[in-house]
Amino acid sequence: MALVEPLPVAEPVPQRGIAFWLRRYPTVAAGLVILTLMVLVAVFAPWIANADPGQINPRNRLRPPSATHWFGTDHLGRDVFARAIYGTRVSLFVGFSVALLSTAIGLSVGLVSGFLRRLDAVVMRVMDGLMAIPAILLAIAMISLSRASIRTVIVAITIPEIPRMVRLVRSVVLTLREQLFIDAAVSLGAGLGRILSVHILPNTLAPVVVQATYVCASAIIIEAILSFLGAGTPPDIPSWGNMMAEGRTYVLVGWWLLLFPGLFLSLVVLAVNLLGDGLRETLDPRLRRANL
Amino acid sequence: MRRSAPRPERCDGADAAAMLGLILRRIGSTVIVMTVVALFVFAMLHLAPGDPAAVIAGDIATQEDIARIRSKLGLDRPLWEQFLVWLGHILTGDLGRSIFSDRPVVELIGQRIEPTLALATTTMLFSVIVAVPLGIFAAWRAGSWVDRLVMSFAVLGFSVPVFVFAYVLIIVFAVNLKWLPVMGYVSFRDDFGGFVRSIALPTLALGVTYIALIARITRASMLEVIHQDYIRTAHAKGLALGAVLFRHALKPASVPIVTTIGIGVALLIGGVVVTESVFAIPGVGRLTVDAILRRDYPIIQGVILIFSGIYVLINLVIDIVYTLLDPRIRY
Numbered sequence: 318m319a320l321v322e323p324l325p326v327a328e329p330v331p332q333r334g335i336a337f338w339l340r341r342y343p344t345v346a347a348g349l350v351i352l353t354l355m356v357l358v359a360v361f362a363p364w365i366a367n368a369d370p371g372q373i374n375p376r377n378r379l380r381p382p383s384a385t386h387w388f389g390t391d392h393l394g395r396d397v398f399a400r401a402i403y404g405t406r407v408s409l410f411v412g413f414s415v416a417l418l419s420t421a422i423g424l425s426v427g428l429v430s431g432f433l434r435r436l437d438a439v440v441m442r443v444m445d446g447l448m449a450i451p452a453i454l455l456a457i458a459m460i461s462l463s464r465a466s467i468r469t470v471i472v473a474i475t476i477p478e479i480p481r482m483v484r485l486v487r488s489v490v491l492t493l494r495e496q497l498f499i500d501a502a503v504s505l506g507a508g509l510g511r512i513l514s515v516h517i518l519p520n521t522l523a524p525v526v527v528q529a530t531y532v533c534a535s536a537i538i539i540e541a542i543l544s545f546l547g548a549g550t551p552p553d554i555p556s557w558g559n560m561m562a563e564g565r566t567y568v569l570v571g572w573w574l575l576l577f578p579g580l581f582l583s584l585v586v587l588a589v590n591l592l593g594d595g596l597r598e599t600l601d602p603r604l605r606r607a608n609l
Numbered sequence: 610m611r612r613s614a615p616r617p618e619r620c621d622g623a624d625a626a627a628m629l630g631l632i633l634r635r636i637g638s639t640v641i642v643m644t645v646v647a648l649f650v651f652a653m654l655h656l657a658p659g660d661p662a663a664v665i666a667g668d669i670a671t672q673e674d675i676a677r678i679r680s681k682l683g684l685d686r687p688l689w690e691q692f693l694v695w696l697g698h699i700l701t702g703d704l705g706r707s708i709f710s711d712r713p714v715v716e717l718i719g720q721r722i723e724p725t726l727a728l729a730t731t732t733m734l735f736s737v738i739v740a741v742p743l744g745i746f747a748a749w750r751a752g753s754w755v756d757r758l759v760m761s762f763a764v765l766g767f768s769v770p771v772f773v774f775a776y777v778l779i780i781v782f783a784v785n786l787k788w789l790p791v792m793g794y795v796s797f798r799d800d801f802g803g804f805v806r807s808i809a810l811p812t813l814a815l816g817v818t819y820i821a822l823i824a825r826i827t828r829a830s831m832l833e834v835i836h837q838d839y840i841r842t843a844h845a846k847g848l849a850l851g852a853v854l855f856r857h858a859l860k861p862a863s864v865p866i867v868t869t870i871g872i873g874v875a876l877l878i879g880g881v882v883v884t885e886s887v888f889a890i891p892g893v894g895r896l897t898v899d900a901i902l903r904r905d906y907p908i909i910q911g912v913i914l915i916f917s918g919i920y921v922l923i924n925l926v927i928d929i930v931y932t933l934l935d936p937r938i939r940y
Contacts, residue, residue, distance in 0.1 A: 445638070446645025449917045453879035454897070458653055458909045461901045538770045542883050545772055548901045561772065565887070568791070572780050579773035587768035594764065 345595025351588035359405040366399035370555045379571050389573040391563060400555040401577050407556035408537045408585055411471055415536035416529045418475045423482025424525060428513050430483070431490025441487075444480035452477035452535075453542060460548045470549050474536045485528050489521045523600040530593030534586050541582050557582045632929050639925045646917045647699065650910050651692050666904075678708065682907075704911035709903045714911035718893055724794045725892035727804075729881055731812045736819040737870065743820070744827025744866075745854050748835055751828075759824060766821025771880045775814035775887040782810060792889040807890075815884045819873055826869040830862040864931060871927040878916045 339346035358365055368386075374394030382389045388397035430440040447455075456473040463469045493499060494517075502512050543549030544558025545565075552559055557578035564574025662679035663670070670678075679685055682705075683694060698705065704714040747759040783791040789810055795803035834840065835858055843853045885894030893912055900908035 442641055442645055445642045446649055448875075449642050449646050449921050450649065450913055451875045451878040451916055451920065453882060454909075454913050454916060457882075457897065457901055458650070458906075458913055461904055461906060461909055462653060534768070541770055542772065542879075546883065546886055546898050546901065548898075561776070565776075568776065568779060569784055572784075575773075575776045575780070579770075579776060583769045583773055586770070587765065590764055590768050 342595045342599065344591045345599075348588045348591030348593075348595060351584060352592060355405055355585050355588065356409060358402060359409050362402050362406060366396070366402040368396035368399040370395065370399040370403045371553075372396070379567065381571075382573055388577040389571065391560070391571075391574055392567060397560070397573060397577055400560055401557070401581050403555045404557040404560060404578060404581065405585070407467065407550055407554060408540060408582065411467065411474065411540040411550075412533040412537040412585075412589070414471045415474045415478060416533035418471065419478040419482050419532050420525060420529045422475070422479050424486055424518070424521065426479070427483040427486025428490060428517060428521070431487040431517075432494065432509065432513065437487070440483070444483050447477065448480045450477070453539060456539060456543055457546070457548050460543065465549070465551045467550060467554070470540055470543060473543070474539050478532050478536065482525070482528060482532065485524055486521050489524060490517055493517055493520055527593055527597045527600060530589055530596060534589040534593065537582070537586050537589065628932060631932055635925060635928050635932070639921055642921055643918065646921075647696060647914065648692075650913055651695060654906060654910070655688065681706075681708075699914065704914065705907040707900075707905050707908055709900075709905045714907050717896060717908060718911055718915060721891060721893045721896045723796065723892075724890045725881055725885065725894060727797065728808060728811055728815065728884065728890065728892065729877055731808055732815045732819060732877060733870075733874075735812050736816045736823055739816070740820040740823035741827050741859075741866065744824040745831055745859065747824065747828045748831035749854060751832060756828075759828070763821040763825045766817045769817065771814055771818065771883050772887050774817055775810070775884060778810045778814055779887075792887075794888075794890040794892075811884045811888045811890060814887070815877070815880045818880065819877060822873050822876065823866065823870060827862070827866050830865040831858060834858045834862045864935060864937075867927055867931070871924045874920050874923050878920065 339349075372395060374390070377386075377390050377394040378392055380386055380390040380394075386396050386398065388401060391397055391400070426440060430437045452474075455477045456470075459473040459476065460469055499512060499516060502516050507515075540549055540556070541558035541561070544556050545562045547562060549558055550556040552563075560578040561575055564571060564578070567574055662675045662682065662684050666675045666678050683691055686694075702715060704718075706713055707717055710717070743759050747756040750756050779791055782788050789806055793807055795807045797804040831854075840853060840858055843857045844850075848857075881892070882894035882897055884890070885892045886898050889895075893916075897909060897912050899905075900912075
């Protein structure tokens with residue numbers, strides 16, 4: 318006979334299937350489906366593209382879309398469909414890398430600075446300054462000072478995205494640190510590291526994941542813009558921005574050079590945005606959109 | 610923003626002093642922000658991998674070129690001295706000289722600023738005129754198909770990059786329908802009709818994201834106001850719908866809207882660079898893009914400082930105006 322009655326075990330919440338969830342949030346479903354397709358396209362690009370994206374064929378230049386070249390050919394006779402397929406790789410790689418990097422940096426800086434007042438004052442002034450510089454100009458400046466490579470592009474896009482993430486994490490930390498369960502943890506002798514990792518970090522994840530999807534969308538757009546302006550992905554790599562930069566000269570004769578990469582680009586960003594909006598509604602209805 | 614017990618709407622001495630203190634603090638933090646911006650711009654050149662002089666000189670430069678650039682930019686002096694000298698120059702309005710053309714950066718930007726300001730201004734006006742009523746309408750009919758349409762448009766506006774939309778407009782309206790010129794810029798001082806026709810497509814292209822942003826925040830902040838009692842009272846006493854929505858509801862909802870318009874200027878500035886490039890408008894954006902290709906860092910640096918300054922200043926003015934106008938912020 319136990320002296321203390323065991324607490325009643327909570328009834329397990331009925332698990333709802335993916336089908337239910339997708340029907341409830343059709344926009345998330347649409348975003349997820351498009352994005353998954355795009356990831357598959359990026360991974361299996363060599364099997365999907367029916368031509369080598371770099372294969373030059375001067376006799377076949379500027380051909381409109383046809384049965385052999387679905388999206389036509391560009392000014393060097395390269396297959397636009399193959400290049401658009403391979404372009405998925407650059408965009409998704411840059412988008413995911415920037416989202417991951419800025420989340421990692423934003424989380425660590427935001428968590429620590431939310432807890433250490435002295436550091437916070439300095440960090441926030443730096444973040445304010447960084448936010449005052451338009452993201453595209455900051456990225457342009459950084460790229461103009463280093464050699465063109467995908468890595469440079471990722472760094473140059475990540476740095477302007479960091480302040481918003483830091484501010485978000487910090488604001489969550491500032492509201493959490495006033496709450497009783499933190500006091501309880503402190504009085505039980507928990508150190509700063511334990512409080513941050515066990516009590517604060519899990520509570521920041523929902524808004525951070527939502528913000529990370531918006532960062533991913535904006536990173537994909539900025540990569541395309543930088544490449545389009547000639548300050549991004551090296552021109553020998555097929556990316557949608559590069560394709561449009563090369564196609565712009567032929568806007569009067571070859572609409573397909575601009576339309577298809579633009580379509581792919583918009584579709585991917587739309588998918589990520591839909592996913593983000595859906596996640597926001599499910600995870601954190603209070604989070605306001607601040608995707609600049 | 611703290612809401613205390615209702616106070617008499619009277620500006621006494623203590624109140625004025627508190628307001629002045631608030632404004633001075635805002636100005637102070639603006640100065641700090643601009644100092645940090647300057648530090649960043651300066652540090653970027655020196656933190657970049659490799660010798661900054663060699664980076665600026667480019668891949669085909671000789672040793673003499675690099676040495677010439679180094680002494681021209683003062684890169685052979687100690688770092689703190691370089692920063693102070695550089696900061697002193699900026700404060701007296703000297704942003705250095707272009708490496709490519711050897712002309713003062715201030716002069717180069719001055720020559721190109723008119724089309725940029727014109728495009729930014731028309732876009733801002735156009736966007737606010739379109740987006741605020743759209744947002745109000747969506748909030749008023751929240752949940753209806755109109756609302757869903759406006760919100761879908763907003764998501765689309767965030768997703769289609771400026772230059773993609775710009776080319777769709779060019780292909781449809783300039784190449785196929787031939788209604789408007791494909792590219793170029795006509796100054797409003799030379800020919801106003803030509804100016805309007807040359808700026809129409811760029812304004813539309815650049816405006817889409819901005820409209821999406823403003824419409825969304827307008828809808829959200831109107832929704833918070835629209836169900837309050839005094840709005841129902843205004844309705845009940847027979848005021849026209851327009852008067853209720855635009856005068857009674859929009860006014861208290863306007864703080865987040867105007868703040869977002871101010872923050873969105875950063876987006877607008879980034880977009881201007883791209884839009885000018887697409888439509889071959891000879892503005893500051895084109896100057897910047899040409900500078901990237903020539904690795905003319907002093908120009909890029911000057912453009913960043915000026916645009917960040919404009920951005921920070923606009924937001925400072927918005928803050929101060931609201932501190933003066935809105936009693937909820939003062940208390």
